[in-house]
Amino acid sequence: MGLPVVLVHGMRTSRTMWRAQVDALERAGHVAVAVDLPGHGERAGEPFLLDEAVATVRRAVDGVGGRALVVGLSLGGYVGIAHAARHPDQVAGLVAAGCSSRPRRLLVGGWSLAARGIVRLPDHGAGLNAFMVRRFLPAQGAVDIGAGGFALLVTEEVLREVARSSPVDDLARIQAPVWLVNGRFDHFRGDERLFLRACRDGRLVVVPGATHLVSVVAPERFSRVVLEALDEVERRPAGAVAPAGEVPMTR
Template sequence: MSGAVVLVHGIRGASTIWRQQMAALGRAGIPALAPDLPGHGTRRGTDFTVDAAMEVIDRAAEELSDHGPVLVAGISLGGYLTLHWAARPSSRPAGVLAASCCTQPRGVGLALYRRTAEVIARLPDGGARLSDTLSRRLLPPEGYVDLTAGGVAVEVMVPGLTAMAGVDTERDIRAIGVPVWFVNGSRDHFRIHERRFLRAARDGRLVLIPRATHLVSLTHPVAFNRALLDIAGSLSRSAATMVR
């Protein structure tokens, strides 16, 4: 199967959240990269900015460009960044998979989320214990291990949310000329604008995973991997048809 996949992780996590997806893509013979965003994983300690994140995605997509059509997939913050990246005229993805990011990151909701992050950041450990407790409670054991393996950058919450205040996701979606798959857990709290985002997309499709919550790739990896492989396969088949 021709084609390749870039996987963009969410806030506080690292590329290790994609271990199960990287394994599934490897078994299918699909080249893939899962880079760490600025301020996360191997780049922890560097400043998170949207522009720096765009550069990370640029490099990964460019590295895979010789393998055929590139699907760029992201979850949560990574989903928003993936949509923002794909909306730029200089970007050339074959398709976008945007998971767990169907709420417009602006206005009162974002302000309240950022305020909560600021309060948590004032805890003696910066909120590390609270984050760990919630992750253990909400994720299956393997998902928890994958989330924490690359380190959990609790310190990036406030600067990350602050940076995202300048991103208009609905406008980004309107500017994307390739298929966009919105992959959400049915119990995800980030689905407020799901229908609005679908209407905004020129070619938008919704994949809803039953009983899954926000970090759908970690809570329901088998269902998520099936969707990921189906989408990558459809792009590969479309590219092959165009060549003929």
């Protein structure tokens, strides 16, 4: 079997969003484990705490042998960065997607204000969420991302906790290779060059035509990035560092 993979979902979604990647990885001979973060999926109702989110990843990596490629999207990307900085021995490589913006107070405050307004709706925003899923996601992606339910009440907690993180500082401490993956039209790629410069061993992949939920809107292309990352991690000599740069993604 190849190097195992731990996948970490985005805010308000769950581990089911990774179904396409789990299938692709298992067909390629890798153990793939997708986790539910606190407050999401089967752990709905738990408070979201960044420390517990990181601990969730740590336990998952322990469960697959103690070392893995960690893949995170959006919230999962920020959690993956924090985990890699705190538990370097567990991380053979990191794919951090849709999380190349610093959690500035103004940005987080704006999202928190919007979240408070949405959660006051009679359905807590369920109708708006369902419309966005139908409008912007492919049919199978909508099924997968909705299968674990949506954590509509957790947004403010998540934003408050993510605001405590320091992803740029954490990236500078990570010695494992890092892939920053963003959709071309992702609104969270504003600091991607800063994030790339912070990496000791980083590369940037921009997926043409894709939006924030790049693994869901472009599942085959995203899976290929993960498989290529696995191939590089497994082939490279111990201690080798590749030059940081942008990796073209045109197919």
